[in-house]
Amino acid sequence: MKFIGSLVAVLLLVLLAYLGVGVAGLRELFGVVLPYVSVVVLLLGIVWRVLCWAKSPVPFKIPTTCGQEKSLPWIKQNKLDNPSNGLQVVGRMILEILFFRSLFRNTRMDFRGGEEKVVYGPSKWLWIGAIAFHYSFLVVFFRHLRFFSEPVPWLVKLTQDVDGFFQLGVPAFYITTFVFIGAVGYLLLRRLFIPQLRYISLVNDYFPLLLLLGIGTTGFFLRHLFKTDVVAIKELALGLVSFGPKAPVEASWLFYCHLFLVCVLFMYLPFSKIMHLAGVFLSPSRNMPNNNRAVRHVNPWNYPVKVHTYEEYEDEFREKMYAAGLPVEKTPEQAAAEKSAGDNGDDASSGTDNKE
Amino acid sequence: MAEPSFDSMDYYKKDELLEVDHKPPRTSWMKTPVEFRPGTWIYPTKAKHLEYLGMPNPRDWSPTDEDWKLPDNWQEIIFNGMRERLDKYRSFKVFMDICVRCGACADKCHFFIGGGDPKNMPVLRAELIRSVYRKDFTTAGKLLGRMVGARKLTYDVIKEWFYYFYQCTECRRCSVFCPYGIDTAEITMMGRELLHELGLGVNWAMEPVANCFRTGNHLGIRPHGLKDTLEFFAEDIEEATGISIDIPMNKKGAEVLFITPSGDFLADPGTYTCMGYMALFHEIGLDYTWSTYASEGGNFGLFTSHEMIKRLNAKMYAEAKRLGVKWILGGECGHMWRVVNQYMDTMNGPADFLEVPKSPITGTVFENAKSTKMVHIMEFIADLIKHGKLKLDASRNDHLKVTFHDSCNPARSMGILEEPRYVLKHVCNNFYEMPENTIREQTFCCGGGAGLGTDENMEMRLRGGLPRGSAVKHVQDKYGVNTLATMCAIDRATLQTVCDYWAPGVGVSGITEMVANAMIMKGEKKRKLNFRLEPVWGDPDEDEEG
Ligand code: HEM
Ligand code: SF4
Ligand code: SF4
Numbered sequence: 052m053k054f055i056g057s058l059v060a061v062l063l064l065v066l067l068a069y070l071g072v073g074v075a076g077l078r079e080l081f082g083v084v085l086p087y088v089s090v091v092v093l094l095l096g097i098v099w100r101v102l103c104w105a106k107s108p109v110p111f112k113i114p115t116t117c118g119q120e121k122s123l124p125w126i127k128q129n130k131l132d133n134p135s136n137g138l139q140v141v142g143r144m145i146l147e148i149l150f151f152r153s154l155f156r157n158t159r160m161d162f163r164g165g166e167e168k169v170v171y172g173p174s175k176w177l178w179i180g181a182i183a184f185h186y187s188f189l190v191v192f193f194r195h196l197r198f199f200s201e202p203v204p205w206l207v208k209l210t211q212d213v214d215g216f217f218q219l220g221v222p223a224f225y226i227t228t229f230v231f232i233g234a235v236g237y238l239l240l241r242r243l244f245i246p247q248l249r250y251i252s253l254v255n256d257y258f259p260l261l262l263l264l265g266i267g268t269t270g271f272f273l274r275h276l277f278k279t280d281v282v283a284i285k286e287l288a289l290g291l292v293s294f295g296p297k298a299p300v301e302a303s304w305l306f307y308c309h310l311f312l313v314c315v316l317f318m319y320l321p322f323s324k325i326m327h328l329a330g331v332f333l334s335p336s337r338n339m340p341n342n343n344r345a346v347r348h349v350n351p352w353n354y355p356v357k358v359h360t361y362e363e364y365e366d367e368f369r370e371k372m373y374a375a376g377l378p379v380e381k382t383p384e385q386a387a388a389e390k391s392a393g394d395n396g397d398d399a400s401s402g403t404d405n406k407e
Numbered sequence: 408m409a410e411p412s413f414d415s416m417d418y419y420k421k422d423e424l425l426e427v428d429h430k431p432p433r434t435s436w437m438k439t440p441v442e443f444r445p446g447t448w449i450y451p452t453k454a455k456h457l458e459y460l461g462m463p464n465p466r467d468w469s470p471t472d473e474d475w476k477l478p479d480n481w482q483e484i485i486f487n488g489m490r491e492r493l494d495k496y497r498s499f500k501v502f503m504d505i506c507v508r509c510g511a512c513a514d515k516c517h518f519f520i521g522g523g524d525p526k527n528m529p530v531l532r533a534e535l536i537r538s539v540y541r542k543d544f545t546t547a548g549k550l551l552g553r554m555v556g557a558r559k560l561t562y563d564v565i566k567e568w569f570y571y572f573y574q575c576t577e578c579r580r581c582s583v584f585c586p587y588g589i590d591t592a593e594i595t596m597m598g599r600e601l602l603h604e605l606g607l608g609v610n611w612a613m614e615p616v617a618n619c620f621r622t623g624n625h626l627g628i629r630p631h632g633l634k635d636t637l638e639f640f641a642e643d644i645e646e647a648t649g650i651s652i653d654i655p656m657n658k659k660g661a662e663v664l665f666i667t668p669s670g671d672f673l674a675d676p677g678t679y680t681c682m683g684y685m686a687l688f689h690e691i692g693l694d695y696t697w698s699t700y701a702s703e704g705g706n707f708g709l710f711t712s713h714e715m716i717k718r719l720n721a722k723m724y725a726e727a728k729r730l731g732v733k734w735i736l737g738g739e740c741g742h743m744w745r746v747v748n749q750y751m752d753t754m755n756g757p758a759d760f761l762e763v764p765k766s767p768i769t770g771t772v773f774e775n776a777k778s779t780k781m782v783h784i785m786e787f788i789a790d791l792i793k794h795g796k797l798k799l800d801a802s803r804n805d806h807l808k809v810t811f812h813d814s815c816n817p818a819r820s821m822g823i824l825e826e827p828r829y830v831l832k833h834v835c836n837n838f839y840e841m842p843e844n845t846i847r848e849q850t851f852c853c854g855g856g857a858g859l860g861t862d863e864n865m866e867m868r869l870r871g872g873l874p875r876g877s878a879v880k881h882v883q884d885k886y887g888v889n890t891l892a893t894m895c896a897i898d899r900a901t902l903q904t905v906c907d908y909w910a911p912g913v914g915v916s917g918i919t920e921m922v923a924n925a926m927i928m929k930g931e932k933k934r935k936l937n938f939r940l941e942p943v944w945g946d947p948d949e950d951e952e953g
Contacts (some may be wrong), residue, residue, distance in 0.1 A: 120822030
């Protein structure tokens, strides 16, 4: 149901692009206005969301430790899984962000019941799928820079050449295109066919995947199935980045559809779970060193709380403590004498709030 | 013989418990209401404890009642409580926003593994709150509702929260596997804080909290009672070793204040570990003291609210200051060390009246504890052994085949993994690890932490204990393991049940107990009894001179 809904939503977007450009001829809107709007929404949206998170303080240092901590000098610390200083945290974060360290750890439960009951095996599929998806996405994104630059930077050219290395087809197929579509397809299929995963999935999960699939396939069609005037499109792109947009080109509605879906992705991104791309940097269980006992962490809103002081405690148990021979601050006689004096004067032994 | 009742483990048939269906039901989770089945939920807090602690809405009620007697404006209270916490904790806010529902955490929770209830997948546990967050705090949720996973906060949602936030032991195993480190334990902590604002909590956690606030320890042992207890232990030590030892209590000017969970005063086998501490400190001549006021290492505040953590934890530093000690030594405990490591200094520090801990026996300075000024007993003992300060005869533990259970908090909120292993390997000759994916940072919870270890919750404890129990059974079958060593007071109480059920024949032991048994004490008599006063090294009735 949620899948169908998301699929319908993406198809509606495609239809919208077709009606907008193919029928109504709103090239100005789809080729100039929306791209600008979407980039502004994307950038401001991300900044706004990150600021929102950053506004909330981090009251406690709560890293999830995944290895031996730094302790005695002769005990080997696991610096990357249990960092004890800023540099090691950077190391841990690099592993997380570039290599999806935690996902790499993934295991799969195999519930057998009987004598063996439960065993756990490594499970790398999600990691492979996620890595394939993210890196192919990155490369595809990067390759697009050839439309937005003149001359094309050498690194972009190189990427393109390596990517099209096999020289199959005219124009050459890019490996990453297939990896991208394959990986997104895999992520989608596992969502649909693993029962637990389908159970937890929301429109918020299907929609972005289908949107990405839409972007990928329209892109593929543009390059390989339909004749597309690449020169005209590059002109449009260069115009957009130089803030002097040319009159929108006579490109096929499919191109505008591709562009439109990307615009939707940009506008959707800051308000969706894809914000994990920024959130992961702010995750307190990963981005803090586990050096709590050596370096005090300050909580900006630490407030006094009601505690039970030793004086109150001794007042309650003094007789018993004294009788048992436990040391006391005041003997029962002293306390009694003070009490009778205090009944006349003011009581100085209040104070239930502890410091700071 | 009477039929066993639901709070006894005999009530549950193994093969029935093992019939776990991990496939989710047909109805979507939002439309599946909770069912309060006996054995899967915990009795609510008694009114008198909430009153004593000055917490909201004290009253008597039961989760099986239709009416939970919530305050009239309960929705407003939750809404405000959520907003306050979103503004105060970046963790909560970020974790509400960035989950991609990849499912990596799903089969990592012991309650899901052993029970199959989809709402015990960490991701869904978090969604219980996240769905309400979407409705109240995000525009998309307000506009699109159900479609984007948002739902209204209803009475049933509160019931669901109560049920599932007390089916999470805050063990953080899920957090290890999440690509963003989303920590469902943190979300559970927020959920429980919110529930407490409505007066919803469990007695198994809150009675200890109230006790601890008043008497200094969870069990409500009064000062003179503690003295009696320790004297009783000293007698047993003397019977086993022939050595009479001192019991310094509330002693001003001692060098070290020693604090351990009160479970070790009352419940076997924790008591033997407590005797182990006493014998050890006597043997090395440590100038230390017990405290009756700070007579609790554990902190059930951790299972209640951040404020309650601070209220209970304050005693440690306050007492260290009053007694004028130089530093604090902490015993074997799990959640205590989460509090000491991750909260104490921030909440109640800086402890500038203490000194950087230095072992008076070896001269080692514990740089890693230079701010908190509190050292873990395993660090302390490992250092003693490394410097050859203990005379150990590991063969005294030869009747034990030992495996080690990493407790959740020391493993995932601290990372003290090697010290206990180092110590164990020096005090016993037969040590075997459980399978790789069930130890160290991937260790499985005992199933009874975070205030869940009570008998009326027996079904969930056995289910949650299955992954650990199954790993123990594995080494029992393979190597003949008969002892599960662990450095946590809750574990010592809960894991015995788990072992009796899933790996019968395996006993639970603290580490210091094993250290003390292996330790050759100056002037000891020919040892025949261990600290449990069991004749493991010969017939005690046999004549000494023989
Ligand atoms: C530490 C870094 C990151 C990790 C560990 C990570 C991990 C993941 C995972 C596990 C998924 C879920 C796939 C699924 O099951 O549906 C995902 C989806 C996605 N990620 Fe990332 N990601 C990271 C950074 C990024 C970055 C930098 C981007 C940049 C655009 C990004 C964009 C996306 C997109 C577009 C999706 C697919 C949409 C979806 O499934 O909803 N991610 N990521
Ligand atoms: S592993 Fe993390 S991101 Fe994935 S479903 Fe679980 S909590 Fe969400
Ligand atoms: S913290 Fe532990 S008990 Fe709670 S959801 Fe995560 S794995 Fe389960």
